[in-house]
Each structure stands twice: as structure tokens, then as C-alpha cells.
Amino acid sequence: MSIILRAPATGSAPELLLRPWQDDDRDELLAAYRDPVLRHWTRIPVTTPAQARDWLSQAQRAWQDGSRLSFAVREPDADGGDRLVANVVLKRVLPGRPDAEVGYWTAAPARGRGIAGRAVDALSGWAFARYGPGGLTRLDLLHQIDNPASCRVAEKARFRFVEVLPAHPPFPRDGHRHVRLAEPAG
Template identity: 75%
Template sequence: MSSILRAPARASAPELILRPWRDDDRDALLTAYQDPVLLRWTRFHVTSPADADRWLAQRRQGWADGSAFSFAVLEPDTEAGERLVANVVLKQVTPGRPDAEVGYWTAAPARGRGVAGRALDAMSRWAFARFGDTGLARLELLHQVDNAASCRVAEKTGFRFQEVLPARPPFPRDGHRHVRRADQG
């Protein structure tokens, strides 16, 4: 199964292309991480070229060892060809284990346009198709309780609220667990 995914175009939004991260994404990654909102909600900050190189190396390693599948999310750009708009990741995938976790972030210029939900949906469908026969039956999305935008993305993408999780390091606040099951589509 291909590691290039597509979220179809809608009347108000172009097609999204999801592909594994590459070394030439470094500058776009650094630009995305200049956003204070992104820095607020992510645990690992990319603030230098060395940070970006480490971050990209970790993404390659995840694909190589099968522990995490991180996708750069791109949309067409008339000047640049493609523009980075988000990141989605499937992590903690283990054959025989029924659940895995998903995560994402959205670059500042792409927020409020449905990018996160469309990319998360495409990756979720891919995850169930690729790993369903090894036992994957549910995906979990976790976020802090005060991240209302992530709560909306989860609900719109078929991740139903399950419970409040107590704060524990490195997370300073309680969190929400949302779940999407394979039989939901």
C-alpha cells in the first residue's frame, strides 16, 4: 500500500497530499514552528536547523522501525508547487494490539480551513486499511482540555469523546481522550 495519501478537494479547499517527511521539508518545518500557537500545543519545539534535522531524522526512524508513521500534509501552491500546511502521525502501532494513537498539528496559515480534519480522516482510513488485519481496531486522539480547536477537529473527524484524563508529566493540564473505531469507516 502506498505511503502517499490524498484527501480529496472540496468546493472550498484544494486536494491535500500526505507523504512521509523529507529532508527538503526542513525550511517549511522551521517556518511552521515560528508560530506561538503551535509552540503552545506541541511538546517538542523545532527552533533551529539542528532541531529540524533531529525532528526529521526521528520521523524517518519511525517509518523505518514501524513505530510511527508521520506525514507532511501539503496543498497545491501556484508559486511554490506545494505548501506545507500540517503534520499528522500514527504512533504506537504494534501488531496484535487493538489500539494506536494519532496526533497532528496545523500550520498557522491553514487553520480554520478544515485541513486538520481532512488530513486526519485520510490518515485514519489508511491506518485501518493498512493495519486492520494485524488487529488495529481503534485510534485514540489525546489533547489538553483547554484546546477547544482540537476537540472540534476530533468530533468532526469521527473521534468520539471518551473521558477526561488526569494531568501527568509532561502534560500540565487534564486531557481528553477521543476514540475512532475501525467500524466507523
């Protein structure tokens, strides 16, 4: 898959590259999931090499069928390469469907630096450009009510808070729904 998205550099942060997950991301994926905070907010455990392989295989299959488009978010490192800092995903995108959902997580060393908001914003702009002509007009960002950091990410990515949602398995607490609408053509 050759899709590469970019979140532009800011005055204090380098450009971010968003690309589909690859098999050689396994070790960095495992390292990210060692973080108990990340594991608390995600539903699928990734604690063994086999689970990481399965996670990556599922992500690649979902790209092939177009149902769930996950991107590894990468930032330049001091050695001239890059490192994994986050994951962003476009869920429930179907041709002609007016809405889809955006999700994300941020690796522990990258939190608090605005990476998630920038990556979600880049993904959202791409989603509207790619799927808007087919009918995509709204993106939802959902999170549990006890996750105020996700409210900040939503705001930075131009999603507005619209409602509290009641708890619904597998989510044990009420949640927030934030919405970003496609910008009018013009």
C-alpha cells in the same frame, strides 16, 4: 518511502497530499515552528536548523522501525507546487495491537480551514485499512482540555469524545480522549 495518502478535495478546498517527511522539508518545518501557538501545544522544540534536522531524522527512523508514522500534509499553491500545511502522525502502532494514537498539528496560515480534520480522517482510514487485518480496531486522539480546536478536529475526523483524562506529565492539564473505531467489514 513511497506512501502517499490523499484527502479528497471538497467544494471549497483542494485535495491534500500526505507523505512521509523528507530532508528538504526542513525550511518549511522551521517556518511552521516559528508560530508560538504551535510551540505551545508541542513538546519538542524546533527553532534551529540543527533541531529541524534532528526532528526529520527521528521521523525517518521511526518510519523505518514502524513505531511512529509521521506525514507532512501538503496543499497545492498558486505557483503550481505545494506547501506544508500540517503534520499528522500515527503513534504506537504495533502488529497485533488493537489500538494506536493519532496526533497532528496545523501550520498557522492553514488553521481554521478544515485541513486538520480532513488530514486526520485520511490518516485514520489508511491506518484501519493497513493495520486492521492485523488487529487495529481503535484509534485515540488525545488533547489538553483547554484546546477546544482539537475537539472540533476530532469531531470532523469522526472521533467521538469518551472521557476526561487526568493531567499526566509532561501534560500539565487534564485532557480529552476521543476515539474512532474501525468500521465493520461488510
